[in-house]
Amino acid sequence: MSNERLLIIDDDVALCNLLSDYLGHEGYRVEASHSAEAALQRLADDDVWDLLILDIQMPGASGLELLQQLRPRLRTPVIMLTGRGDEIDRILGLEMGADDYLGKPCNPRELLARVRAVLRRAGPDAVVEPRLFPEQVIERSGLRLDPGLREVSVDGEALELTSAEFNVLAYLMQNAGRVMSKEQLTELVLHRKLTAYDRALDVHVSRVRQKLAPLVGDGVELIKTIRGQGYQFVKGSA
Structure with a gap:
């Protein structure tokens, strides 16, 4: 029982x-x-x-x-x-x-x-990911992310994100300068293993980039694709 x-x-x-x-x-x-x-x-x-x-x-x-x-x-x-x-x-x-x-x-x-x-x-043999999600407000490169209110702003202007998009950005900002693999982000954000031809995470990252682009300025790349490895939030000024 x-x-x-x-x-x-x-x-x-x-x-x-x-x-x-x-x-x-x-x-x-x-x-x-x-x-x-x-x-x-x-x-x-x-x-x-x-x-x-x-x-x-x-x-x-x-x-x-x-x-x-x-x-x-x-x-x-x-x-x-x-x-x-x-x-x-x-x-x-x-x-x-x-x-x-x-x-x-x-x-x-x-x-x-x-x-x-x-x-x-979810039993005792399941792999538990480290707690990489931010607990405090993060401010980097003009972005302000509040995990408690689940709000993001760029130089004071609100940025509307879906829940998955918010979580992608939160993990990347919390680990700025560090490359996070697609496998790791898929498990943390989508709560499943990355499978062949699974493009869901790439779509979420792409949408975050599209929404950031008009607010951060032309030619500014805050989220980099590291070929064969994953994604990295550029470590700028806090």
Whole structure:
């Protein structure tokens, strides 16, 4: 029997009770929060959870907003519960670092199978990356990145980035002057292994460059491609 702690975050109290009973009978220790705000407070008080089961659509702050605040500071695995037709939400959730998703209404038996699979992948033999994400505001070469507010500005002008683009830039700025491999960045940002013909990370880096270009000036290259190795944020003045 398992003894892992699971936190269900869903405003549907009846569903939480049903899933808690079902997973509890399988040996899991299950608790529930019924809003993103309540979950955030609970996670701040106690972050020792083995897996989060997160509903995307909730009153108040959405599950996506909660996930954005949690990643990448909290590496606890996350399974999203989504409406069957919410493909965009599923894609955004996976980009933000969710490990799996399941459409609602969900079959408790299928959820159990996914819980077991995600926990197996995140088990004691899983490789844990070093904490390279910044915890304090970084200012380099006219850029100001605030990891707490998840805001970036260039010489005081706000730069709009997606969650994945923000995380790419954050890791590169935090490690300015150091070459970060595509393999490492793919695992840190997209939470998966880099595979052959996988261009997702390259697309995110390209979009960050495109958004920076009008603000930093012609010919200024802040993110360099190091052929055969990865990417590097140019180490300028702090």
